[in-house]
Amino acid sequence: xxxxxxxxxxxxxxxxxxxxxxxxxxxxxxxxxxxxxxxxxxxxxxxxxxxxxxxxxxxxxxxxxxxxxxxxxxxxxxxxxxxxxxxxxxxxxxxxxxxxxxxxxxxxxxxxxx
Amino acid sequence: xxxxxxxxxxxxxxxxxxxxxxxxxxxxxxxxxxxxxxxxxxxxxxxxxxxxxxxxxxxxxxxxxxxxxxxxxxxxxxxxxxxxxxxxxxxxxxxxxxxxxxxxxxxxxxxx
Numbered sequence: 001x002x003x004x005x006x007x008x009x010x011x012x013x014x015x016x017x018x019x020x021x022x023x024x025x026x027x028x029x030x031x032x033x034x035x036x037x038x039x040x041x042x043x044x045x046x047x048x049x050x051x052x053x054x055x056x057x058x059x060x061x062x063x064x065x066x067x068x069x070x071x072x073x074x075x076x077x078x079x080x081x082x083x084x085x086x087x088x089x090x091x092x093x094x095x096x097x098x099x100x101x102x103x104x105x106x107x108x109x110x111x112x113x114x
Numbered sequence: 115x116x117x118x119x120x121x122x123x124x125x126x127x128x129x130x131x132x133x134x135x136x137x138x139x140x141x142x143x144x145x146x147x148x149x150x151x152x153x154x155x156x157x158x159x160x161x162x163x164x165x166x167x168x169x170x171x172x173x174x175x176x177x178x179x180x181x182x183x184x185x186x187x188x189x190x191x192x193x194x195x196x197x198x199x200x201x202x203x204x205x206x207x208x209x210x211x212x213x214x215x216x217x218x219x220x221x222x223x224x225x226x
Contacts (some may be wrong), residue, residue, distance in 0.1 A: 031212035043216040049212065090158065092158075096211035101211040108156075
């Protein structure tokens with residue numbers, strides 16, 4: 001059972017570079033989310049999606065774009081990387097039928113912006 | 115908006131000690147409450163949940179009770195093991211399954 005798969009696991013960027021963090025889930029979940037985890041700050045929601053073609057902003061959306069063309073995939077794009085975006089990024093999926101909003105997480109992408 | 119406040123860490127205990135990690139929340143309506151655990155180098159995974167007032171979630175010897183009157187969901191375990199060393203997150207979710215609010219996390223280290 002693959003669950004939620006994130007790639008890459010590690011990435012180093014220079015300031016101003018762009019990149020896409022990939023996220024795929026094989027559980028047919030409607031909801032997908034991106035969080036960033038910074039020391040002492042828990043997880044903060046960047047963007048989320050309630051289904052294919054529908055996305056919305058979370059708590060810290062600036063500098064990030066998302067799209068959801070299929071149920072399975074939810075990539076996160078950094079348009080012009082900044083040192084403040086150095087963090088660990090987690091993708092999660094969930095559904096609200098009987099599972100009461102349990103989120104299933106990927107293993108994370110550790111990003112450093114120099 | 116929603117918020118979760120967790121007991122600050124880190125917490126260091128000896129094996130077989132009693133564990134309590136405090137969690138209080140602010141939310142509108144009737145959220146579901148969760149404890150997630152994160153082992154080194156891994157993503158978060160669900161430890162236990164409770165979906166309505168007075169529900170008790172339990173798993174692997176851990177327990178937490180949904181207390182609406184005190185807006186709390188404290189995590190407890192009677193006898194911790196070295197393998198319980200991890201970061202523990204309290205979280206809540208309302209009507210939108212894609213949006214959870216997390217506490218800052220509490221790092222637990224259990225020494226033999």
